[in-house]
Amino acid sequence: MTTGGTIRLVLQGLVFLLWAAMMFRMLFTVTQRSxxxxxxxxxxxxGFTGQLSHWLRSEEDKSERKTLFFLTFVLIAMSLTNALAAAQPTE
Incomplete structure (x- = not known):
């Protein structure tokens, strides 16, 4: 693995950890509200879907929602970038 590939993998791991923490926080919030x-x-x-619907529309959760959606987008983009980089032939 190249140095660039290693750096991308480490960064993707860090983004995944942040994403997982935000996702668990959202799940615990929805469960507690229920x-x-x-x-x-x-x-x-x-009960869960009702509270999830509330979380998706609530003004008080807007910041967390935006952060989670942003991290989801970044994680998908990084995964695609790593997949495309791995498909490139190396010399």
Whole structure:
């Protein structure tokens, strides 16, 4: 693996860690809101999707939502870049 490939892989790993942390934070927030609204400890599908819908539209979650969507886009772009770079023949 080239130095550039190693750097890209390390950066992609760091972006993935940030993305995973944000995703778990969102999942825990949605689950906690479902419980706070009188739902069971393990939310039902309907309760979860209702709170997820609220999270997607809520002004209070706008910053987290934008960050998560941005990290998702960056992670997809980095994955495609790494895949295309790996497909290039090396001399």
């Amino acid at each position: 419980r706070d609204n009188g739902g069971p400890d393990i939310p039902t599908v309907g």
